[in-house]
Amino acid sequence: MPSLPELAHRTFFRTLSLLSPKGQGMILRRYFDWWHRTPDPWKLSTDDYEQHKYRSTLKHVPPRPYRRIIEVGCAEGVFTHALAATYPEAEITGMDVSGRALARARARVPERNGRVRFVQADLLTHPAEPGFDLAFCSETLYYLGRHERLQRASAQLSGLLKPDGVLVAVHPWPEADRLHGYLDAHGTLKRLGEEVYTAPPRPFAVTVYGARHS
Template sequence: MPNLPELAHRTFFRTLSLLSPKGQGVILRRYFDWWHRTPDPWKLSTDGYEQHKYRSTLEHVPARPYRRIVEVGCAEGVFTHALAATYPDAEITGMDVSGRALARARERVPEEGGRVRFVQADLLTHPVERSFELAFCSETLYYLGRHERLQRAAEQLSGLLVPDGVLVAVHPWPEASRLHGYLDAHESLKRLGEEVYTASSRPFAVTVYGAKPS
């Protein structure tokens, strides 16, 4: 169960979601730019828990060729770097609201040759195309707040995928049960599997979805 600071954190973002989607996006962009005033504020590149979560996430990806991959909420590109190494033949796109985070992501994973690129975008308002065979959304949905915004996020995430594409969602447990429920409810997605990791002091769930054929 989230502790008091985490509950206050979640309440703050639910309040933000009372704004228009555009207004919410502006505040989130400023918020994350502020956090990224110093490099790697959440220690994603060095924390053992985060590294374990990345390895566990990749273990659950169905084994098949992927030509186009997107990471929603890529921050400074730590997991993007792992994706580039794991899928050397794929085109990879990292999306984040923070321009400051993306500048560091480009330093970590250079966009040489166009195989990896980074896009400043808000999941709720960015136009999406069904062009990706594999999508990741980790530690992102709880920032979006209330019911309607999470429904919109599920619509946007499903809209990224080609038919039979794969979406991998990773969030803290048990909160993931509620957040991933919006993905479960979307008519274009079907759950392929889930594993909950409870051995850590910060349990998390990895849930895999497939896009239903058109």
């Protein structure tokens, strides 16, 4: 069962989703800029649990060539750096709402020759840029709140993919069962597999989808 602080955290973001998508996005930008007033506030680059989660995520990516990759909610670019090393021939886009986080991401993974780039954007309102072979969405959906916003996010994530593209979603378990259910319900995504990691301190699920656009 979630702790009281975690329940309060989730209630706060559900309340934010009563705003318009534009208003919600503005608050989220300010919220994450505040968190990123100091570098790496969640210790993504040093925490053993986070590193285990990144390795586990990459393990579940179907083995095939990927030309264009996008990471939604890239924060300061820790996982983006791993993607650039894993897929040295791919064009990689990191997307986040926080300008402060992206400034550090650009320092961590320099933008060069169009191979790596970072975009400040909100998943709910940013026009979907289609044509990605592979997309990642990790630890992001629970910030979006209500039913309608999660439906919208699922449509936006699906819209990023080219036909037969792959989406990898990673969120805490058992909350991932609810959050990824919106992806399951979206008509253009087909679940390819899921693994739940139950070891402490925070169980999580890695769920893989394939695009089935007509």
